[in-house]
Amino acid sequence: MAFEAEHSQGVLTSQDWEFLHPPVVKGVPYPVVDLAVRLNLGGARQWDETEGVLLANGKCRGCVRVQKVHGILEACRSQVLPLPAQFRGPERGWYRGMILFDHSVALVLNTAWVLEEQLEGKASTESQGTEFVVALQGTMQSKNQAC
Amino acid sequence: MLRTAGHAQHREMPRSWHLLVFSVGGRRLAVRTLEVGGISQWRESIPVSGGTPFVSAVVRLNQTVLPVFDLAGVLQRTMQGNSLLCLRVKHSLGDMAICIDEEIPILQTLDLSMIQPYRDNDVPAEGSYAHGQEEVPILAVSRLGMGSW
Numbered sequence: 001m002a003f004e005a006e007h008s009q010g011v012l013t014s015q016d017w018e019f020l021h022p023p024v025v026k027g028v029p030y031p032v033v034d035l036a037v038r039l040n041l042g043g044a045r046q047w048d049e050t051e052g053v054l055l056a057n058g059k060c061r062g063c064v065r066v067q068k069v070h071g072i073l074e075a076c077r078s079q080v081l082p083l084p085a086q087f088r089g090p091e092r093g094w095y096r097g098m099i100l101f102d103h104s105v106a107l108v109l110n111t112a113w114v115l116e117e118q119l120e121g122k123a124s125t126e127s128q129g130t131e132f133v134v135a136l137q138g139t140m141q142s143k144n145q146a147c
Numbered sequence: 148m149l150r151t152a153g154h155a156q157h158r159e160m161p162r163s164w165h166l167l168v169f170s171v172g173g174r175r176l177a178v179r180t181l182e183v184g185g186i187s188q189w190r191e192s193i194p195v196s197g198g199t200p201f202v203s204a205v206v207r208l209n210q211t212v213l214p215v216f217d218l219a220g221v222l223q224r225t226m227q228g229n230s231l232l233c234l235r236v237k238h239s240l241g242d243m244a245i246c247i248d249e250e251i252p253i254l255q256t257l258d259l260s261m262i263q264p265y266r267d268n269d270v271p272a273e274g275s276y277a278h279g280q281e282e283v284p285i286l287a288v289s290r291l292g293m294g295s296w
Contacts, residue, residue, distance in 0.1 A: 013251050024232075037195035040196055041196060081212055083195075083214070084205065084212070084214040084240070084241055084243075085197050085240040086199065086202050086214040086216070086238065086240050086241070086243060086292050087195065087197055087202055087214060087240060088199050088292075089197045089198030089199040090197065091195060091196065091197025091198060091199065092197075094197065095195075096214055098150070098205065100207065100210065100212070103207070104191075104193060104207060105193045105212050106206050107193075107195060147155055
């Protein structure tokens with residue numbers, strides 16, 4: 001999975017904070033978001049979450065625990081593929097699209113949806129020009145994709 | 148100046164259907180060849196959490212990403228074989244991938260008189276034909292993943 005880097009405020013390792021408590025960075029609290037629960041993966045969790053991605057969208061903030069952050073991928077907007085139309089459920093609001101990543105595919109999460117519980121009002125997630133994406137699963141550390 | 152022919156043109160209906168016959172979990176099914184985009188080796192699918200019944204993954208084929216229709220899930224079958232195949236079908240919303248058994252699919256031409264309505268409703272079907280005692284459904288590809296059928 002991937003987050004748009006424009007919403008990413010940083011990455012914390014498990015040594016930086018205790019997972020049971022919401023981290024506070026520069027005096028700003030980041031409520032913990034359990035993405036596995038949000039994605040209905042809670043019962044199937046079979047991994048250790050060792051890092052946390054700090055996200056911000058407007059006034060909303062959150063820390064998403066992830067298994068591993070693999071790096072930053074710079075991609076053109078055109079390289080973000082739309083979710084196929086056959087997906088017709090609520091997931092259409094969960095993902096911004098997909099990117100080809102390494103030999104696989106990373107789903108780009110909709111930050112507004114991820115932070116929805118912290119949102120008081122809906123924030124626009126439209127971005128322009130280049131998309132900067134933090135890749136969370138895959139093998140690459142950092143890579144630019146030619147547009 | 149162009150003019151039409153003196154007699155009305157009419158398109159002759161095909162008297163037979165060309166089918167690709169394959170199996171999922173040992174269950175035999177068919178699809179019209181004109182709705183087949185290709186067959187390749189099955190690659191690991193990427194799960195997509197969501198709420199669409201039987202569409203919960205994508206698979207990458209080179210630079211293309213296709214949604215996966217879980218036909219085995221619909222039929223409540225377990226795939227057979229170690230070298231599963233990917234059947235690419237032409238859906239009205241865009242191509243879809245279906246994981247099928249490793250048994251190599253076969254081509255079959257069927258006279259229209261052999262095609263009957265499909266009596267079961269476990270899969271969307273344009274019809275069916277008899278293969279011994281077995282009724283083989285001919286998948287209605289455009290209705291896959293479109294809710295109840």
